Amino acid sequence: KAGVTQTPRYLIKTRGQQVTLSCSPISGHRSVSWYQQTPGQGLQFLFEYFSETQRNKGNFPGRFSGRQFSNSRSEMNVSTLELGDSALYLCASALSDTEAFFGQGTRLTVV
């Protein structure tokens, strides 16, 4: 059974650009969550989608957005990139409220 797949694994972007990250959840999982991990702030919740609806949102500016498709795959987008957006972005999928499984993450570097 395939795990959570995130693409791409690594990304370098320039300040002011935008970026789209992709997450394919474990088959059958309808909940997808996104987290940002940085050395200074640790793991911070971005948002969660369930059946194509945003169910919860963290305290991030509007430049961070996401969506979920009918096949449960999710994308997150960051517009007008800033240096501080450099981070490991992690996606997790869940079937129920007991276990959330994480992908390997996308390492975004903004220069």
Next chain:
Amino acid sequence: GEDVEQSLFLSVREGDSSVINCTYTDSSSTYLYWYKQEPGAGLQLLTYIFSNMDMKQDQRLTVLLNKKDKHLSLRIADTQTGDSAIYFCAESRLADSWGKLQFGAGTQVVVTP
């Protein structure tokens, strides 16, 4: 700052037991989790415990929960060099949806031969 707190570093000798501690503040926590992160990797779910349980054992892992003190611990028996990693404690809260977890800052565990 986090509502979930962990000590930042633990050094342990191979073969000994490791105990990683965590405290949380929200009394409405439903599930508490332990995740492991190795360098350059995502988070691996190790185990979790429901908030009305006191203890859960899974092979070398033992989780203890003291709900009165809001204290969670993870004991790793017979620690191996492959256990060197960062360990995160996390909680889910009744008021939040499934996918929203509150994480601690992580405890770096270094296993020495």
